[in-house]
Amino acid sequence: MSFFNARVLRSGGLLCAVLTICGSQLFQSGNALAEDCSQTVEAVWLDVYAVKAATQGDCGQGDISLTVSNSDGDIEFSETYGPEDLFGFYGLASAEEMRFALTDWITNYAQEGTSSKLPPWPQGADGPQAGEFPFYPEDGVGQELYEAVRAQDRRMICFIQGSESQLCLLQNPENGALEAVGVQTFPG
Known part of the structure; x- marks a missing residue:
């Protein structure tokens, strides 16, 4: 093996190691950017219906559910929405923003x-x-x-x-x- 080939092999191995480490760090930091927005908030409608709004998963990714139950605990209404389809839920990036949006949805905007x-x-x-x-x-x-x-x-x-x-x-x-x-x- 020539000196040039040995040097390329060593530097190629080093490059491969650097790319592996950097790629791993980029992947991990990419995951850190997607904050977990799992939240559940509750309210009361018309003095008798228990209302629960919830989402699970990464901000901007998880569906948003609404469940309205009567005083016996029976479900009167239930629906699931995509965050992109529901006014006030697109572009949320933190759990705090999600909690605020869910609370507004079932209190101030109802x-x-x-x-x-x-x-x-x-x-x-x-x-x-x-x-x-x-x-x-x-x-x-x-x-x-x-x-x-x-x-x-x-x-x-x-x-x-x-x-x-x-x-x-x-x-x-x-x-x-x-x-x-x-x-x-x-x-x-």
Whole structure:
């Protein structure tokens, strides 16, 4: 073996060792950049429903779940959202930001009211007349049922369920069940 080949072999081995060490450190530091955002927060809606918002895993990666249970612990509503699909959750980089966003979502951005505040759905119209930001009733909710629900003035909670809309749930006065009435759009 020539002097040149021995030197290349030794320096190649050294280069390989340096690349292995540096690559390992880069991989480890890359993992350190993705902070664990696993969080669970709780609230109460309409004085009786226990609400839990949670996410597991790295910031910006884990799905966000919402579970609403009645006073007996039975689940009334449950849904899972991707962070990129839910207003207020994209771009979060720390557990503190995630806790703040989850708390805001189920407290400050959840609006309690009554069904009489829903936009009217005039006879013969294609849907409720909500002006610039349409209201879309749930499948199976026609004009007659919708207007009857408005007249009943049921307790209602509306919460963000997308990038530009909120879902409204009504409390059934007979059995306390939560029922989806529709989606209100908002500028987003």
